[in-house]
Each structure stands twice: as C-alpha cells, then as structure tokens.
Amino acid sequence: VVDDPEIIEEWLDVLNFTMAEVSHYAALASWNYVTNITKYNTEFLSNVSMLSGNYGLEMKDEARKIVQDNLDFRSRRMLKFALRGGELRDGHKRRLLQVTTNKMQTIYSVGKVCPPDQPAGSTEGCLALEPDVVNIMANTRDYDELLRVWVGWRDAVGPKIGKLYPTYVELKTEAAKIGGYESHTDILLEKYEDPTFEQEVDDLWQQVKPMYLQLHSYVRRKLAAQYGDDKVDVRAPIPAHLLGNMWAQQWNNIYDIVEPFPNQGTIDVTDKMKEEGWTITKMFQVANNFFKSLGLEEMPPTFWSKSMLEKPTDREVVCHGSAHDFSEYNDVRIKMCTEVNMEDLNTVHHEMGHCEYYLQYNKQPVILRGGANPGFHEAVGDTIALSVVTPDYLHQIGLLDSNKIDKSQEINYLMEVALNKIAFLPFGLLIDKWRWQVFRGDITPQQYNEKWWELREEYQGLSPPVERTSSDFDPGAKYHIPSGTPYIRYFVSFLVQFQFHEALCKAANNEGPLHLCNVYNSKEAGAKLKSMLEMGMSRPWPDAMETMTGAPNMDTSAIKEYFRPLMEWLEEENDGELIGWGKELRIFHQ
Numbered sequence: 001v002v003d004d005p006e007i008i009e010e011w012l013d014v015l016n017f018t019m020a021e022v023s024h025y026a027a028l029a030s031w032n033y034v035t036n037i038t039k040y041n042t043e044f045l046s047n048v049s050m051l052s053g054n055y056g057l058e059m060k061d062e063a064r065k066i067v068q069d070n071l072d073f074r075s076r077r078m079l080k081f082a083l084r085g086g087e088l089r090d091g092h093k094r095r096l097l098q099v100t101t102n103k104m105q106t107i108y109s110v111g112k113v114c115p116p117d118q119p120a121g122s123t124e125g126c127l128a129l130e131p132d133v134v135n136i137m138a139n140t141r142d143y144d145e146l147l148r149v150w151v152g153w154r155d156a157v158g159p160k161i162g163k164l165y166p167t168y169v170e171l172k173t174e175a176a177k178i179g180g181y182e183s184h185t186d187i188l189l190e191k192y193e194d195p196t197f198e199q200e201v202d203d204l205w206q207q208v209k210p211m212y213l214q215l216h217s218y219v220r221r222k223l224a225a226q227y228g229d230d231k232v233d234v235r236a237p238i239p240a241h242l243l244g245n246m247w248a249q250q251w252n253n254i255y256d257i258v259e260p261f262p263n264q265g266t267i268d269v270t271d272k273m274k275e276e277g278w279t280i281t282k283m284f285q286v287a288n289n290f291f292k293s294l295g296l297e298e299m300p301p302t303f304w305s306k307s308m309l310e311k312p313t314d315r316e317v318v319c320h321g322s323a324h325d326f327s328e329y330n331d332v333r334i335k336m337c338t339e340v341n342m343e344d345l346n347t348v349h350h351e352m353g354h355c356e357y358y359l360q361y362n363k364q365p366v367i368l369r370g371g372a373n374p375g376f377h378e379a380v381g382d383t384i385a386l387s388v389v390t391p392d393y394l395h396q397i398g399l400l401d402s403n404k405i406d407k408s409q410e411i412n413y414l415m416e417v418a419l420n421k422i423a424f425l426p427f428g429l430l431i432d433k434w435r436w437q438v439f440r441g442d443i444t445p446q447q448y449n450e451k452w453w454e455l456r457e458e459y460q461g462l463s464p465p466v467e468r469t470s471s472d473f474d475p476g477a478k479y480h481i482p483s484g485t486p487y488i489r490y491f492v493s494f495l496v497q498f499q500f501h502e503a504l505c506k507a508a509n510n511e512g513p514l515h516l517c518n519v520y521n522s523k524e525a526g527a528k529l530k531s532m533l534e535m536g537m538s539r540p541w542p543d544a545m546e547t548m549t550g551a552p553n554m555d556t557s558a559i560k561e562y563f564r565p566l567m568e569w570l571e572e573e574n575d576g577e578l579i580g581w582g583k584e585l586r587i588f589h590q
C-alpha cells in the first residue's frame with residue numbers, strides 16, 4: 001500500500017510517460033492495419049494490442065495499491081481513469097477477443113455486394129460499400145435496385161458477423177465482471193460520469209421527438225408520391241431502403257424528392273464543387289483554413305504527409321472515415337476515402353474537429369486526454385460545419401453565387417440541414433439502446449434481430465422492406481457494431497453541437513438568426529472554443545459545458561431555436577395529415 005504523496009506523484013509521472021509511449025505504438029499498429037489490411041498488419045496489431053493490454057493490467061494492479069485520500073483533485077481523477085475498464089486476465093481469452101473483434105471488422109471492411117446469380121467464389125462485378133454501394137443508395141430512385149443493394153449488403157456481412165457476436169458479448173461481459181462491473185454496459189455509461197444519464201437521454205429525446213415526427217410525416221408523404229402508395233403507406237412506418245442512406249440514419253440524399261420549394265437552389269453544392277474543379281486536397285485545406293481563421297491550431301506538416309485522404313487503388317483499407325491521435329510529436333492524421341461532394345465536405349470538418357481537439361488538449365497528461373465526454377469529441381467538427389453550410393460562408397468560398405436567400409430558399413436550406421440532423425436523432429439513440437440491452441443480457445442472440453427491428457420501428461418509424469429472420473444480423477451491417485465503437489456519443493453530439501454553435505455565435509456577436517450564423521474569422525468564438533477544448537477530460541463534462549455555454553447541462557432549446565422556422569412551415573404542411581405510426585398514428589392539427 002502506498003500513501004506517500006511524493007511517491008504517488010512520481011508514479012503518476014511515470015504512468016503518464018509510459019502511457020504516451022504505449023498509446024503511440026498502439027496507434028501506429030492500428031494505423032498500419034486500417035490503411036493496409038494485410039495478414040502481417042493484422043498479426044502485428046493483434047500482438048501490440050496484447051502488449052498494451054498487459055501493460056494496462058500491470059498499471060491497474062499498481063494503481064490499486066495507492067491510497068487516494070490526501071491527493072489533490074487532479075491526481076485522484078487520473079487514478080480514477082487508471083482504475084477504469086474491464087480486464088481479462090486469461091491470455092487465451094484476451095487473444096480470442098482480439099481475433100473475434102478483428103474478424104468482424106475485416107468481414108465488414110472487405111464485404112461486397114455482388115450481382116444476382118453471381119458464380120460462387122468470383123468477385124467479378126461485385127461492389128464495395130464505400131463508395132459504390134453508398135452511392136447507389138444515395139442516387140438511384142429505382143425501388144427494386146435499392147432493395148437489391150439493401151438486402152445484398154446485409155446478406156454479405158450480417159450472418160457472418162452474427163455468428164461471432166455472441167462470443168464477443170460473452171468475452172466483453174467476462175472482462176467487465178472481472179473489472180468489478182455488473183456488465184459491459186456500465187463501462188460504456190461510465191464515460192458520462194452521470195448516474196441518471198440514461199434517463200437524461202430519454203428525456204432529451206422526448207423533447208425533440210415532436211420535431212422528428214413532423215419531418216417523418218412530411219417525408220413519408222413525399223416518398224408515397226414518388227414511389228406510389230402501394231410501396232409507401234402513409235399510415236405505416238417507412239420502408240427502410242428509401243431514405244438515401246444504407247441505414248436511413250440521415251436523409252440528405254433524398255432532398256430532391258422532398259424539396260419544399262422546387263428550383264429555388266439549395267446549399268447542396270456538390271455540383272458546384274465539381275464545376276469549380278474542387279480537389280480532395282482543397283476540401284481539407286478549406287477546413288484547415290476555417291480552424292486557422294478562429295485562431296485555433298492548424299494541421300501540422302505531418303498531417304499532410306502522413307494522412308490517407310483518398311481511397312488507395314493498390315490495397316484493401318478500412319474506408320470508414322477516422323481521425324487518429326498518436327499522442328506524441330503533434331502527430332495527428334485522418335484516414336478517409338474522400339469523394340468531392342457536399343456530404344464529404346461535412347465529414348472532412350467532422351474528422352478535422354477530432355484532430356483539433358487532439359492538438360488542443362495535448363498539454364494535458366495522457367490519461368486526461370480525451371473529450372470532456374465522447375459526445376463533445378463528436379461535436380467539435382460538426383459545430384464548425386454548422387457555420388460552413390450557411391449561405392454566407394458557402395458564398396465566401398465560391399460555392400454559392402449569392403449569400404442572400406429569400407423565405408422559400410431559407411426553408412429549403414433548413415430542410416437540407418434537418419434531413420442531416422433531425423433525421424439522425426432517433427438513430428443516434430437506438431444503436432446503443434440495443435447494445436446496452438445486449439450487454440445486460442436482456443436481449444439474447446436468438447432475439448438480436450427482432451429486437452433490433454422493434455427499436456428501428458419504435459424510434460425511427462421504419463420497417464424492413466422484406467421479411468427479416470433470426471438468421472439475419474442487421475445490426476452487423478452498421479460499422480459501429482462489428483468495430484465495437486460506441487454510438488450514444490453521436491446522439492449527445494447532435495444536441496450539444498447546437499448549444500456550442502449558439503455559444504460561438506454569441507461570442508462572435510452574431511446578430512441574425514442562429515441558423516444563418518457563420519463564425520468564420522471570429523477570434524472571440526475561437527477563444528471560447530479553445531477554452532473548452534484544452535480542458536480535455538481534466539474536469540467533469542458539466543464544467544466544460546459551463547465554460548462553453550454558461551450553464552452545465554445538455555439542453556434542447558438551441559436545436560429547437562435553430563429549426564423553429566422549418567417546424568412552423570412543417571406544421572402548416574402537415575395540418576390535417578397523418579403523423580406517427582403504430583399505436584401513435586393520428587391526424588395532426590396545428
């Protein structure tokens with residue numbers, strides 16, 4: 001037992017130094033795998049993960065001996081984080097967990113959708129998820145073609161991942177119990193340092209659900225008009241393959257079907273980007289320039305020399321975008337199979353937001369480097385992107401001819417953003433609703449798929465376009481399930497990013513409405529953001545929220561204020577029309 005403050009401070013210094021080293025090598029091994037999926041890189045990643053796991057276990061055993069009573073807040077916080085997480089002591093089980101996770105991730109990353117009656121074993125004419133299948137889901141308006149790739153993708157990766165998932169759940173559960181937790185769900189929730197967190201997200205959802213129902217009712221009617229009411233029944237959930245996205249998580253790709261005021265121009269500047277000859281590099285330079293304009297850190301030289309900004313042609317990679325912190329030498333990178341379009345311009349800002357956060361908290365000890373909570377990490381880039389998509393800024397970077405919009409163009413603009421942000425909210429909630437129940441043992445492997453679709457109907461008002469059975473594993477068709485990446489962070493982000501946007505607009509002395517506010521070039525806004533980013537996770541997240549907004553809690557008033565003009569318009573449109581589905585189906589009256 002150690003209670004000498006001198007020795008404990010020394011121990012924490014050594015912890016910080018060794019953690020930086022171990023994190024650096026773990027990040028490198030992961031980077032090599034995701035940017036070049038080979039047998040060697042797979043093995044190497046597995047070995048480095050085992051080594052960093054061993055280090056983690058040793059460090060926890062030592063940390064348990066330390067008496068925390070007379071330590072200062074910061075040291076106690078560092079020790080709290082050092083003692084967190086599950087632990088598998090048995091080397092074989094740790095290896096099995098590693099291999100199982102890697103297999104699921106690889107199945108997903110190399111999965112392909114093949115043409116009908118494809119000869120077994122040949123990949124001739126087969127399509128990868130990104131960008132081919134994603135582009136079909138975004139652009140085709142052929143009901144049956146959409147159905148073919150929607151089912152094809154789930155058939156290609158679902159059952160294979162579904163076979164491995166129970167083993168994954170068992171091992172994560174064992175690791176949690178050895179770590180002293182009831183279930184792995186408690187480890188996932190622990191990051192929010194908030195005993196009522198599950199209740200809070202349910203309350204927040206109830207506050208924004210009316211906005212979602214308005215959007216859902218309007219979009220369902222437009223899809224019925226597009227595909228015929230034999231395909232889309234305005235009294236029922238929407239078939240899940242018609243929303244322009246493989247998971248129906250965001251609906252911006254069907255903007256043309258739902259456009260409130262046709263031919264008034266929109267902020268979807270994809271065509272203009274192509275006309276203007278925008279390159280992938282330019283997209284990243286423009287994003288970098290926005291952060292610089294706020295007085296924040298620019299991406300360092302190694303970002304440009306070591307990132308992977310487009311899909312390579314000579315090797316298999318994990319195309320799902322990601323940002324990487326190498327914990328040393330200011331080495332931050334993005335891996336992305338970027339395409340020149342509006343959606344990817346958003347994602348570029350999202351990923352660079354992660355890198356900016358890495359750069360801003362790198363003065364903190366390694367164990368205190370992280371988002372104030374994971375939702376904050378997801379909100380940084382998206383908050384900046386809320387300024388980027390304004391007519392004012394798009395005009396400034398030459399993607400819109402004028403920065404003036406009239407009333408109908410304003411509604412079009414808000415619809416475009418709502419298809420990205422409002423549509424996402426129930427999806428951001430249901431992924432971990434499903435996972436929390438699975439890790440608590442409330443959903444058994446036999447029930448995986450039926451409970452998934454119950455949640456998809458309950459929260460999103462979607463239904464599968466064809467019969468699903470328990471031999472399907474549709475959760476596995478979404479990246480974050482095989483990769484084990486938590487998801488409630490995105491639900492949190494899609495609410496707090498509007499609080500952050502409001503705070504930055506206030507700091508920038510913005511006069512106009514929140515939805516047209518652009519903080520580009522505002523050093524005051526940058527200083528406000530920086531003051532929160534540099535905290536990392538050195539303080540509980542309400543303190544970081546208070547630094548940004550003046551109040552410590554998550555709050556839906558900002559997102560409601562942002563979309564108020566659109567909601568008024570939608571309530572007009574939906575007056576007397578059917579809204580909701582199942583037991584909640586009713587006629588809406590203003």
Ligand SMILES: CC(=O)N[C@@H](CC(=O)O)C(=O)NC[C@H](CC1(C(=O)N[C@@H](Cc2ccc(O)cc2)C(=O)O)CCCC1)C(=O)O
Nearest residue numbers: 249320321322323324325346347350351354377378382490
């Ligand atoms: C080493 C490592 O893993 N690093 C972490 C970052 C960190 O934790 O430091 C990381 O890079 N995670 C990858 C993940 C990628 C994306 C994602 O998965 N997005 C969600 C939801 C969504 C969709 C639209 C949107 O505008 C915002 C969110 C989805 O696509 O469903 C793909 C596109 C955008 C973000 C990410 O960047 O969050």
Ligand SMILES: [Zn+2]
Nearest residue numbers: 350354377378
């Ligand atoms: Zn992210």
